[in-house]
Amino acid sequence: MVAAVLCRAGRALLVHRSPSRGWYPDVWDLPGGHVEPGEDPQRALERELTEELGITASVAGEPFARLRGDDFVMDVWVLDQWRGEAANQDVEEHDALAWLTADEMTALRLADARLPELVRAALQQSSPSPQARPSHRPRGASCGRLHHIELWVPDIDRATRSWGWLLSELGYEPFQQWAGGRSWRLPPTYIVLEQSPALLPGGHERTRAGLNHLAFHAGTREHVDALVVAAPAHGWTLLFPERHPYAGGPQHYAAYLSDTDGYEIELVADDS
Template identity: 40%
Template sequence: MGISIAVAALVRDGRVLMAHRHPQRRAYPDSWALCGGHVEPGESPRQAVIRECGEEIGVQIDQPRPIPMTVDDPTVQMHAFLVTQWTGEPYNAAPAEHDDLRWFSARELLSVKHAHPEALPAILRGIEVATTGTRPYSAAEQPHDGDGNGCSSLTGRHRT
């Protein structure tokens, strides 16, 4: 199965929050990624993304909505969430992991190095959904939040 990762696309005013992975990181160094991290044993992806956002960017997220996201790394099972509501102002609470946080427009995302460039379409779709209020995916593609809330699988299209 590999490593289970939960990430959050925090979107505000048509911009998504990205974290720059420290150049000394072993995995995906010197690249931009959504905030998040490993799903711990006994934890659902939804619980993990809530915990990780508190640990990494100092915010309490509300109502994370699962979104489909594809990554090419066969060792990673990615669980992505769209977040448009949170308490607190994001800041870099994990400077050993990230050396910068920045809000990006869809256009700006096209010119930076991404940890998972194949996930860019999902991030762009998340910005669109948050900005326009459209549905993030069809009913057939609807992922689940890992807490058994009656949705279908989140894993979507993985190349494993």
């Protein structure tokens, strides 16, 4: 199972399970639910939050906590950013929502008696003391992370063949598609390719001022090597072959590739 502590202004959201519900009825609990077979826990929680509350969230990284019971194991993530206003979308399962402090939860009939302490710790993590946070720094657990990268390409179909293969090999999943563009997502970041009608002539040149290359964590050295072998069939050329795989230095195991349109990527092994 998966669940979320949604944090807002020192309070967390609880849902009340309907008294007619078969499993854990008439109790307050965190929003969340079951992980479907073959589903990633993070994607399962994103799905559950949309189905239950009508909000869109990006769930990434390791869970904040794991709760074990006689008949369940539940991983819990802490979120303080999402899109949309939480509202009860699953009226058959829930009959109320409430934003509560950890102290207010102690007076309720809860699905798990550990929830107040879990929520208290989550709220402290989400909202550190004012003395600990510079006054100019925006709040939010995602602050400073890269939201997305957008590359304008001269041929979207050609770029999709190269980048679609590579991003899939790195764990990205198709995210958006429209007439002139595609995107792939590995939360919390997504990468966009677009053949924009506003694109100026001249093509991309990585040695000019501007973007030189994108660098990705690429797993083990063996995975980097496998990507290098497969890359030419998908439109990528190995750069600096005479110095590969140490073109970045004697302690830096990585592959540098360029696609047909001159975009460069760096695939970095985990131990580099």
